[in-house]
Structure formats: structure tokens, C-alpha cells
Amino acid sequence: MPRVRPINPAQIRDFEQAIGRPLAREVPLAPLTTFQVGGTAECLLETRGADDLANAVRAARRLDIDYLLLGCGANLLVGDRGHPGLVIRNSSGAINVAGHRLTADSGAIMYPDVIDAAVHRGLSGLEHFVGIPSTVGGALWQNLHFLSPPPERDRTMFIAEVLESAQLLTAEGEYREVGVDYFRFGYDYSVLHDRDDIVLSATFALTPADATRLREIMAANLDWRGQRHPPLGTEPSAGSIFRKIEGIGAGRLIDECGLKGLICGGAQISPRHANIIVNRGGATAADICALIMHAQQVVSAETGHWLTPEIGFVGEFAPVTRLPADTRAP
Template identity: 50%
Template sequence: MVLSIPNLKKNIPLAPFTTYKIGGPADWFVEVHTTEELTQAVLEAKRRKTPYFLLGCGANILFTDKGFRGLVIRNLANKTTFLEKNKLVAESGAIIGDLLNLCYQRGLSGFEHFVDIPSTVGGAIWQNLHFLSPDRKHTIFISGIVSKSRILAEDGNSTTVDGEYFRFGYDTSILHKQKDIVLDVTFQLSQKPKSEIKSVMEANREWRKTKQPQLPEFPSCGSVFKKIEDVGAGRLIEQAGLKGMRIGDAEISGKHANFIVNLGNAKANDVLALIQYTQKTVKEKSGYSLNTEIMVVGEP
């Protein structure tokens, strides 16, 4: 198989490109810096019938130890343009934290709720990025500020869609079912005093520091298991006595039981074994089934 893509690399370890710092090699690997390069890489993989995977910050995926048989496209397309009426167009590889900083400088509110969550725009749409509201009583989703988006649809044509197209839910969007590629997103923001934006950022940052193990000291993928309404996946794991449980260098965090952290040299198989052990133990002790929120990608 020969892929005609500029700057294509062969046999590249994926671990450095993920927040878990785990994962074997991709057969083929390319970093794209513009929407045009992203489109061409995806279309070439489709033409050659080569399996491909689009990678953002790698903050919600666990690459297997054997890695990925096909092409991994790392999305670094991050151009941003401010439009009138408090709108921002961002390419899909733009980092949410960078958008927050840009908006804060202009007194534009919308991204501050997601401070310190590692994510590209594309990954945020895929999962409908979310965090607790400042009063901690409900959840704020990125879908709330999505106005429209340019996508490369599954059929290879690019088109513009509105926010509703994505059928956003908790931890989900249409992208879980359909292989559309987000090229850019137009966000609708609102004017707010900088002091108000800053106080949300600081409160959220503080909350995360006290409740969750922090990157880069504790590589992780955030919450491993999906939320169980009114019960809490983390609480069930804690009640099952699993905090601090370890397999290899993978450990159920002592700070937040829904995080499995990499203590240094964890393998994907260590994390997967710990996930299975947790699911089995929680089921036996509480009757609840835990479903994973993170995505496992690559050759089993």
C-alpha cells in the first residue's frame, strides 16, 4: 500500500501523542496543519481503502500495545477567526484552552467552564465536552455554544451543518455513529466582564485540583467509566474498596476512583485488565454495570 500524503511517516509510536502516554506504533502517521491537509489525508485513506484514525489531543482514547494498523492523522489545524456578533470560527485541531485564552482577552464568555480539560475542537464535538456549572448543580456542555460547523461528510463531500445536526447527548454526538470529520466550528459567545470569566476559571481549576489527579504528573484519560445518574461511578468503585488497586503500573487513583492513572510504564493491557477487574468487582458488590467512557483503539 502506498499512500500519497506529504510528510507521511512509518511505524511511529503513539504513546507520546496521548495524555495516557500509552500505545504501540501506527503503521502510518501524519501531522496535518490545515483543514485542506486534513481533508486530503482523509480522502487519500478512503481512496486507498486504508483504515484511518483521526487523533486530537488523545485525551479520551487508549491505544492498544500493538498499536494501529493503518493511518493515524494527528490534527494540528488550528486557525481561528473572530467574526462580528461575538462569533469565533476555529479549525478542528484548535485547542480548547487556547480558545479560552483568546476569548478571555476579548471579554468573551463560553469556554471558561472547560478550563484545563485537554481537548481539540474536534474531540470536544465528538464527546460533547462538559463540566459542572459554577453552582455545581447542573452540567454545561460545549453544544450550548456551537452555532454551525463545516464537516467532511462520510461520503467525502464537505458541507455546512448547524449544531442540531450533531444530535448531542451526554458524552455523545452523531460522530459516534457516523464517520464525519469536523473541519471547523463556529462558536457563539457572549460578552462578559473579564473578572466574571476569570472567577469561573479559577473556581473550576481549584475544584479540579482538589478532586482529580492532575496532568502531567498523573497521565490519564480522565474518567474511565460513564456517569451513573444519582449514583456516581467513582463512588461505586470507592465503595467496592478499589481505590489504590494496581495492575502493573496502572492504578485506580486514590484521589478520584473513576480515574485510572499511569504511574510511569503502564501498558494498555494493564489498564484494560484493571478496567475488567473493576467492572466485575463493582457488579458483584453493588449490582451496577460500569460502561467505559474512553475509547480503546488499535489492534487487540
């Protein structure tokens, strides 16, 4: 992973001048991620709307500042040495509904804010993604997905299916409205993985439906997740650590290798779902990396499958010094 170049005093001064307000300094990033892990951001800006986000990104690019665009921090592990550049926290959260179309800023929170706004008006298409931490921008980046409603639960539903258009600040610095094809969506993939485009807002084309039925689907999906995944409120995590292995299951492989419950410092392979690592309190990024590497080595040796991380690693990492102990806890 490329090193983050520290932001220098001249860049800070010029950036503050460009956006017209001071940056927050030495901001702990752990509380801004669902893992609750990681060091500090040298500088942090909270955006105040889609225009503000675009201005901030344009200024960072013009001044050659290394920046991280942070949504809910739900799919990231921040290194213990933090981010020595600029973190732009996307807090642009406007949501508008007109007819069956919902338009939201990219920093709007999918659940509860965006999903509730749709369901409240009896609009179907987003209710499947209840309980998954994500901003609208993060949802497009990873093609947010969940299983189709019960009783069938026979396919995976993707946010791409209801996306109509999005406003981007492109890698080339242009403002552009694009349709769904632009994103080349796949499983856990969009073109945003390979291009430095920034999503400013998105419009979803939804379908009128009975709000009671939508709420039933939401309740069933929350129940499904509650039974299988460790609760985020008490067991912080970043969801699935490793990419899906179609037809086999990354979680199943780790489970079959007997690694559930394995502890390293404050981190643990969840006893509930083997593809999720939880922060039991005081976990460091190094603890989590040690468990990731250990699971990769054991699963490779025992099954021949190589587990590829699905989460993003951001900032600067300290070396892994502590190895997983063969202690298990429920």
C-alpha cells in the first residue's frame, strides 16, 4: 500500500485559504470508523454539502495533498500511525424525494436516513439494505448488497438495480452526470475502485409499494443479520474481512480450519461469524493484521484457497509484533 505523504504547513495554509475555514488538527480516527481502531488524522475537514465536498477535493488535488475521503468508515482499517495527510469526512447529507425518485448527497447515511425517507413514502428498492453501515458514496463504491426478501432469499440484490444517475467530480476534475452503466458494477465492485472519481450525489428510481410490507422486509433482514453477525454496537467490526469465494464461502473456510474465537490482543475472529474480526476493546490495527495474516496462512495451508481482504487499509501501519495466542473466548 502506498505511503501517505505528510501534509506540510504551506499546504495547510493554502488549503484553509481555499475553503475559507480552519482544519481540525490531530483528530482521532477510531471513533469515525465502525472498527473503532486506528491513529489520528493530521488534518480533518467535515464537509457541509455537495459543493463544499467538491471544492475540498479540488483544492486538495490542486495543492497535491494526499487525502482520504471518509464515509461511515465501515469498510476500512485505519493504521495505528494514523493518516499524516488530510481526511475529508463526507457529512453532506441532504435527501430529496420527488415522485418516485429519491436524490441524496453522497454523505447521506443509508440506514436509517435514506432508507427511512423512502419507506416512509411507500417507495421500494432500498429497504433490503437495512442495518448495513454506509453512506450513499460508500454504497456506490462497493455496490451495496443483501439477499432478496424471505421466504425465497434466493438471490443477492444490489443497489445498482435502483440507481438511476449520479453527479460526479471526475478524476479529471469535471462535473458530470452519469448513468448506471458508467459504474461497471460487480459484486463488491464499481469503477470507483479504479478511478479517482468522487460521487457528489445520487438519484434512485424507486417503485411504489405497501409501506407495511416494506417494514416487514426491513424487520426480517435486521433479524437475519442480528442472528448471524456480531452486533456493531457492542462488538465493533468492519463486516466481512475477506472477499466472497463463490460457492465456497470465506467464512466457512476459516470456520472449518478451527479459527473461530482466536484472539490477538484486543481483536478476535468472531465466534459468531468466522469472516468477521471484532474489536473486543483496545484492539490495535496490528492485532487485526496479525489475525488476517494468520487466517490467510492457515486456510492456504489446509485448503489451498488464498483469502483476499475485502476491506481497505488506509493510513500508516505499525509493524505486527504480537502473534495470535491460542486462547479462545466465547
